[in-house]
Amino acid sequence: MAKLNQILAVEKGVKASTQRAVTDAYHTIQKSPLLSGLSRTYQPIDDEGEQLPPESTRVQVKTEQVLTDVGAALTRLFDVTATKDWTNTVAKADVVVDGQTLIEGAPVTYLLFLEKQLVDLHTFVSKLPTLDPSETWSVDENTDTWRTDPVKTTRTKKVPRNHVLAEATDKHPAQVQVYNEDVVVGYWTKIAFSGALPARRVNALLARVQKLQDAVKYAREEANGAVVEDREVGEAVFRYLFA
Structure with a gap:
């Protein structure tokens, strides 16, 4: 059976091909000459009259066939998306850092959210102000800040x-x-005072963020390995719509 990560791999291609098919169909039915046909014969009023050849133009596009083709293209997209979304409701994994489970049974959609948030958090932590390394700093108990000698x-x-x-x-x-x-x-x-942080503290925070980022990515990959149950909803939808 297919896995969620395999469905995710083909989803983008299915979306692109479906969009092209629907767009092409839309442009096709806007071209009136393609939907029009003609058959014309000529009969002179007597045998002495001029004989003219018949004329005919075939209908090149049938709207019912266009509907069938669009329905078929969209049915594939509807089924792939349904399979993905139904599986996302059960695809879960634990977020584990250094053997400690921080988040248990996180849905894959939440793991994707967490990944994005941690990227922003990594940027924030990397910009935290640090103490001037040219000075010697110690904790000042009275002000709860850092101070120089x-x-x-x-x-x-x-x-x-x-x-x-x-x-x-x-x-x-x-x-x-x-x-x-x-x-x-x-x-x-x-005596100089500062509310900044020692560089070692900032580096330690960055290391923690990076560890959690790695753990979330691992959990997402694990969740995306969930076995999918194919969902076929498109046929019923378009059988109703285009019947």
Whole structure:
């Protein structure tokens, strides 16, 4: 018997071929000349009259046949889709990570949803802010954040000073040069705080997401290995529609 993954493999092709068939049928029945036929003969009023050959045009497209062909194409699609959807209601698998079952009996449709969500979550986690690796960080219990070690720096102030270049004499005043001197007037103690995460924490989170992604893919493959029961609903539908 076929398995769900085999039905999924052919579904896309069936959809494409059915769409082409229905589209072609639609365009065909829009061409009025293809549905029209003609038979015409000529009879002169007497034996001396001109004889003309008969004319005829065959009907190339019969609408009833078009309906039959469309019904046949859609019947295949209806049956394949029904087989897939009915099997999806029973195709289930456990999501297991490191021997621990996180989700038991997850339907294949939920596993597909979970796969997409985990792709987005992986992107989110990979963009989490990390602590500056050039600093040494430790947990600050008071603020529940990370903090650096205190760094002490000086605060200086420019104080004007006089430098005597030449002493005063009885003939000349003293020659004095004024300059500024940086004088330490205090000390700054700086501690940086951050709400970011250590890189090792982000890497550990990413590893967990990736493990779960792998587990979900494995579970989906297992669920898609479910044996299908062929469903044939299309014939009944189109027997009613086009009867």
